[in-house]
Amino acid sequence: MTSPARTARAVITTMRPRQWTKNVLVLAAPLAAGVVWTRGTILDVVGTFIAFTLAASAIYLLNDVIDAEADRKHPRKRTRPVAAGLLAAPTALFCSGMCVGLGVGIGYVIAPRLAATLGIYVVLQITYALWLKRQAVIDLAIVASGFLLRAIAGGVAVDVPLSQWFLLVASFGSLFMVAGKRYSELRSIGAAAGTRKTLEAYSESYLRFVWSLAAAITITAYSLWAFEITSAGDVNWQAVSIAPFVIGLLRYAVDVDRGLAGEPEEAVLRDPILQIIGVTWLVVFAIGVYSS
Known part of the structure; x- marks a missing residue:
């Protein structure tokens, strides 16, 4: 039986901490608009970073369950916890759902429009994971939209025009x-x-x-x-x-x-x-x- 500590490490690994750096893009719109960095603005941007990190992590967890078979054939991805059998699929899916709920919830507290932006991101990425990643050109657009929505989210969070x-x-x-x-x-x-x-x-x-x-x-x-x-x-x-x-x-x-x-x-x-x-x-x- 897998220990809770080992399962927790597998979940965190599957959440791709190294890729959380992408979420720094939420700073793009506030910086471009020259916002005044008050305590409230800083908290909103940090909250947006956390919310997008949770939403993106949810997609990574889901994607690794869907792609487990294909990942086992990949020279690097075969070591991912789900593909390697270190993280059970039901556990990964449960954690994915928790991350979505927490991320969208934090987004709603900051700004309802931010929650909507996160919702659009999650829906697009789930659709991508289930179907659109097999559609040439469309897959490029959907993955690119993930970066774009991060940039938009920062502007929505602090209410600056884009x-x-x-x-x-x-x-x-x-x-x-x-x-x-x-x-x-x-x-x-x-x-x-x-x-x-x-x-x-x-x-x-x-x-x-x-x-x-x-x-x-x-x-x-x-x-x-x-x-x-x-x-x-x-x-x-x-x-x-x-x-x-x-x-x-x-x-x-x-x-x-x-x-x-x-x-x-x-x-x-x-x-x-x-x-x-x-x-x-x-x-x-x-x-x-x-x-x-």
């Missing part, structure tokens, strides 16, 4: 990351492994086209947005921020091109230069926003 440029950058930036993820998967394990059905429908050249196109639109939208924002000082810091933004995308694209971006958060965490570029961009952009 500009068209912000939504364009977030949308196509998300597509860039997802297409790069699929490209890396195709290069590392190939379509014949049978671990992801849609990989059979993609070629390396097609996915390269998608992530190149998404990167081009992201950079264009970001540049237009940066020049549209006026700065109170002599220096247009938003325009200056274009340089580290583009360099950061190009640096990340190196990992994509080498097939090393199958897990975007891992690609970022193992590259200190990319992290420095990211912090530089964030500082320059923040100076522009808060000085305008």
Whole structure:
């Protein structure tokens, strides 16, 4: 019989703590809008991070139950607790339901619209896990929507308007990351492994086209947005921020091109230069926003 401590460790592992870094995207809209960081605003953003972490963890738990058989054929995913037999499917499903309830509940306390955003995320991801992940192109859009909804959630939580440029950058930036993820998967394990059905429908050249196109639109939208924002000082810091933004995308694209971006958060965490570029961009952009 599995001990409670071992089961708890298996549940936490299945909740993918390393991927919780994605939920930092809830900071994007408040930072872009230049919100005043009062105690209430900080609590709302932290609460949104926790709520999205719970909602995403619920999907990971559910997905691992659904994909257990396929995961056993994958060189890395076969060690996941459900696939390896370390976590029973009923336990994983129970914990998934608990996470959804807690996440949406926290979202509702912060703002009813945030609860609705979380609900949309959960419904889309469940539909993806059960059906849409086998539909070529649609699977890219659904996974990208997960990143986009995180960015939207931060704006909804603190009640700031989301500009068209912000939504364009977030949308196509998300597509860039997802297409790069699929490209890396195709290069590392190939379509014949049978671990992801849609990989059979993609070629390396097609996915390269998608992530190149998404990167081009992201950079264009970001540049237009940066020049549209006026700065109170002599220096247009938003325009200056274009340089580290583009360099950061190009640096990340190196990992994509080498097939090393199958897990975007891992690609970022193992590259200190990319992290420095990211912090530089964030500082320059923040100076522009808060000085305008």
